[in-house]
Amino acid sequence: MEAECPICGSPVELPDDVMAGELLECPSCGATLEVYEQDGTFLLREAEEIGEDWGE
Ligand SMILES: [Zn+2]
Numbered sequence: 001m002e003a004e005c006p007i008c009g010s011p012v013e014l015p016d017d018v019m020a021g022e023l024l025e026c027p028s029c030g031a032t033l034e035v036y037e038q039d040g041t042f043l044l045r046e047a048e049e050i051g052e053d054w055g056e
Helices: none
Strands: 002-004 009-012 022-025 032-038 041-046
Touching: 002 041
Parallel strands: none
Antiparallel strands: 002 009, 022 032, 032 041
């Protein structure tokens, strides 16, 4: 199973046990991508920076 990188459009391999919320790195452009699920299909979006508003 693979999904398309939203940054560079390259196919990114998804693990067989992939879950929504998982973070992957695009092998082509190196972007950090977050897995999400839509209509039973796993898609990728650019991961948001984590930590800025964390706990404050
Ligand atoms: Zn990419």
